[in-house]
Amino acid sequence: MALVRPGSNLGDIASALGVSVATVSNALSGKGRVSAELVERVRAKAAELGYVPSQAGRALRTGRTRVLGLVLPDISHPLFPQIAQAIEYAASQAGYGLLIADSRDDVATQTAAIARLIERDVDGILIIPRRGTRIADIGCPVAVIDSLSTPGNTVSADHWQGGELVIDHLITLGHQNLLLIGNNPSSNVQTDRIGGMKSRMPAGAQAEIFWIETHDKRHGHGSPLGLADKVAAGVTAIAAVSDLHALRALTELNRAGIRVPEDVSVTGFDDLIWSSVVTPSLTTVKMDMASIAALAIEALVRVIADTKRTHNVAAATPAKVPMALLIRQTSAAARPSIGTGSATEAVGP
Amino acid sequence: MALVRPGSNLGDIASALGVSVATVSNALSGKGRVSAELVERVRAKAAELGYVPSQAGRALRTGRTRVLGLVLPDISHPLFPQIAQAIEYAASQAGYGLLIADSRDDVATQTAAIARLIERDVDGILIIPRRGTRIADIGCPVAVIDSLSTPGNTVSADHWQGGELVIDHLITLGHQNLLLIGNNPSSNVQTDRIGGMKSRMPAGAQAEIFWIETHDKRHGHGSPLGLADKVAAGVTAIAAVSDLHALRALTELNRAGIRVPEDVSVTGFDDLIWSSVVTPSLTTVKMDMASIAALAIEALVRVIADTKRTHNVAAATPAKVPMALLIRQTSAAARPSIGTGSATEAVGP
DNA sequence: CTGAAAGCGCTTACAG
DNA sequence: CTGAAAGCGCTTACAG
Numbered sequence: 001m002a003l004v005r006p007g008s009n010l011g012d013i014a015s016a017l018g019v020s021v022a023t024v025s026n027a028l029s030g031k032g033r034v035s036a037e038l039v040e041r042v043r044a045k046a047a048e049l050g051y052v053p054s055q056a057g058r059a060l061r062t063g064r065t066r067v068l069g070l071v072l073p074d075i076s077h078p079l080f081p082q083i084a085q086a087i088e089y090a091a092s093q094a095g096y097g098l099l100i101a102d103s104r105d106d107v108a109t110q111t112a113a114i115a116r117l118i119e120r121d122v123d124g125i126l127i128i129p130r131r132g133t134r135i136a137d138i139g140c141p142v143a144v145i146d147s148l149s150t151p152g153n154t155v156s157a158d159h160w161q162g163g164e165l166v167i168d169h170l171i172t173l174g175h176q177n178l179l180l181i182g183n184n185p186s187s188n189v190q191t192d193r194i195g196g197m198k199s200r201m202p203a204g205a206q207a208e209i210f211w212i213e214t215h216d217k218r219h220g221h222g223s224p225l226g227l228a229d230k231v232a233a234g235v236t237a238i239a240a241v242s243d244l245h246a247l248r249a250l251t252e253l254n255r256a257g258i259r260v261p262e263d264v265s266v267t268g269f270d271d272l273i274w275s276s277v278v279t280p281s282l283t284t285v286k287m288d289m290a291s292i293a294a295l296a297i298e299a300l301v302r303v304i305a306d307t308k309r310t311h312n313v314a315a316a317t318p319a320k321v322p323m324a325l326l327i328r329q330t331s332a333a334a335r336p337s338i339g340t341g342s343a344t345e346a347v348g349p
Numbered sequence: 350m351a352l353v354r355p356g357s358n359l360g361d362i363a364s365a366l367g368v369s370v371a372t373v374s375n376a377l378s379g380k381g382r383v384s385a386e387l388v389e390r391v392r393a394k395a396a397e398l399g400y401v402p403s404q405a406g407r408a409l410r411t412g413r414t415r416v417l418g419l420v421l422p423d424i425s426h427p428l429f430p431q432i433a434q435a436i437e438y439a440a441s442q443a444g445y446g447l448l449i450a451d452s453r454d455d456v457a458t459q460t461a462a463i464a465r466l467i468e469r470d471v472d473g474i475l476i477i478p479r480r481g482t483r484i485a486d487i488g489c490p491v492a493v494i495d496s497l498s499t500p501g502n503t504v505s506a507d508h509w510q511g512g513e514l515v516i517d518h519l520i521t522l523g524h525q526n527l528l529l530i531g532n533n534p535s536s537n538v539q540t541d542r543i544g545g546m547k548s549r550m551p552a553g554a555q556a557e558i559f560w561i562e563t564h565d566k567r568h569g570h571g572s573p574l575g576l577a578d579k580v581a582a583g584v585t586a587i588a589a590v591s592d593l594h595a596l597r598a599l600t601e602l603n604r605a606g607i608r609v610p611e612d613v614s615v616t617g618f619d620d621l622i623w624s625s626v627v628t629p630s631l632t633t634v635k636m637d638m639a640s641i642a643a644l645a646i647e648a649l650v651r652v653i654a655d656t657k658r659t660h661n662v663a664a665a666t667p668a669k670v671p672m673a674l675l676i677r678q679t680s681a682a683a684r685p686s687i688g689t690g691s692a693t694e695a696v697g698p
Numbered sequence: 699c700t701g702a703a704a705g706c707g708c709t710t711a712c713a714g
Numbered sequence: 715c716t717g718a719a720a721g722c723g724c725t726t727a728c729a730g
Binding site for chain 2: 052053054055056057059060065067075076077078080081084085088089092097098099100101102116117118119120121221222224244247248250251252254255273274276277278279280281
């Protein structure tokens with residue numbers, strides 16, 4: 001005994017109309033082999049019966065499931081919502097469902113996740129790779145979204161250019177002594193952002209790089225970053241590679257009685273959800289996830305169309321999508337006297 | 350011409366071994382109709398050939414796809430990562446894939462999302478409903494994760510009890526004049542949390558409720574909440590229904606020169622990612638998403654097992670999972686003199 | 699313990 | 715323009 005799907009199938013329509021299932025199929029798929037009049041009758045009957053095509057039947061026959069897999073390094077990353085939402089939308093626009101898999105920041109889990117998706121016969125896989133992973137030839141169309149520095153990358157935000165935007169903004173405001181905050185130097189995204197920042201530092205200006213993960217390992221997770229000392233030593237602007245770190249800096253400075261942006265400017269990256277609601281609201285750089293997702297899906301769909309599912313495919317040529325600077329309240333003109341950690345003029349928002 | 354799957358199928362194994370596909374199928378599924386010796390040979394050959402069962406073939410035959418759908422009201426909500434990660438994990442543990450669909454906080458989109466999932470033959474759907482939506486009988490097993498007040502709910506955190514936890518904590522610390530911050534009174538989750546809070550207010554103590562959405566509509570998105578005035582008027586503790594609002598309060602207070610927790614205590618809800626890294630770190634209440642996800646999947650799988658996919662199913666009896674209080678740095682003993690907005694003693698962390 | 703056969707729902711050459 | 719037939723990969727009663 002086989003289980004029965006609810007609703008009707010092609011056979012129901014065919015017998016109700018006294019025609020063959022082949023004709024019903026052709027009529028519904030609009031491939032034009034059926035008279036206009038019959039097409040109409042078939043359509044009407046299908047609607048009447050509430051016919052819903054079986055993806056399983058179609059998949060078995062065509063070898064295509066119209067489902068894509070999305071492998072994420074860490075679903076709990078704060079940027080994930082934006083990414084997942086954009087990709088889900090782009091996929092559904094292209095007529096694909098989206099199966100998600102979390103690689104939990106672990107290489108073995110990532111490999112297993114990919115294998116599970118392939119078992120489920122996805123037509124292609126979108127991967128945001130775990131740091132330092134190179135996606136091998138997995139026998140299935142793939143698009144990689146990461147950074148331009150990632151080998152095999154398909155699409156990404158132009159993180160480097162985003163970094164340039166930040167520094168240009170800060171330099172224009174007169175800042176000459178900067179602190180650049182990253183989390184982990186093995187992240188291509190972060191090193192691209194910092195690379196772009198450094199590339200725009202004019203001669204004479206200085207920028208120190210501060211890696212949070214190293215600091216936390218040494219002093220404990222969430223321990224003070226010692227930002228007050230940096231400010232006392234002359235730093236007038238802090239540029240973080242993520243709003244998460246910018247927020248940490250912002251609240252630490254607040255707590256130490258250092259005013260933002262009067263005493264120090266702070267900038268972030270990614271426009272995470274709270275960035276606009278914090279006081280003062282955070283100047284940040286945003287990626288255009290909608291475009292990135294659309295390009296990734298488009299590339300993937302093109303590769304799928306070219307494949308007969310029997311051979312592997314090299315990634316398309318990488319595309320990069322520009323980032324945009326959102327100037328809000330945490331960045332302002334540098335305080336005039338460098339080295340004075342106690343400027344008092346109020347340039348409030 | 351039908352497209353060919355990569356890899357091998359049951360037939361390949363069968364002919365390599367000179368047995369029938371039926372036997373191979375039985376051997377691999379371990380239903381015990383095959384001799385131990387043959388089972389071993391089949392297993393070995395399957396491994397050698399890198400055999401991966403076709404879900405499409407199996408689905409067509411069994412009527413089960415082993416895929417579940419997840420419908421979210423708004424993927425970009427900051428709590429979503431926790432939810433999605435927990436559900437993805439629970440689903441994959443139970444042997445199910447997870448198809449996601451974003452309802453973009455819109456009833457029509459939610460309906461369309463559900464329809465798309467059903468077209469893709471999901472075995473069941475998990476829904477976190479949009480506010481105010483009642484999930485109708487959709488002809489497919491469903492589990493609803495929302496609040497206990499939501500009709501048809503399957504599992505949820507015990508938001509009411511979470512609210513009780515917060516107030517018990519604050520009252521113990523000597524607070525008598527509270528401000529309760531919510532966003533939107535039409536959210537069952539939020540009204541449950543606030544209901545729990547109010548239920549534990551002792552006689553004599555007072556709590557004012559402040560709805561952010563109403564305020565923002567009147568004064569503009571992200572505009573100051575006027576918290577300094579509240580504090581001056583005697584409020585010593587602010588309990589928000591979300592870390593997002595707690596963070597907004599925290600930074601606004603900081604900015605106004607009011608110290609947390611020395612002058613005012615602040616608490617949130619949900620332990621969003623930044624909560625522990627902000628200075629001072631946020632006292633909050635966390636749900637046990639892993640348990641909620643496991644219960645939801647378990648209930649759904651049970652319903653699926655009972656169904657022949659031909660009739661609909663009422664939701665199982667609702668379960669509630671207790672929340673846990675995380676006491677961090679933003680809550681402390683109430684300042685002694687009520688009405689004095691300028692307490693100066695340092696009870697710092 | 700093992701195999702032959704039917705059938706899940708669909709699409710596509712091919713024949714009429 | 716329309717239909718009969720084959721086949722995608724699998725599982726399951728049934729027969730031997």
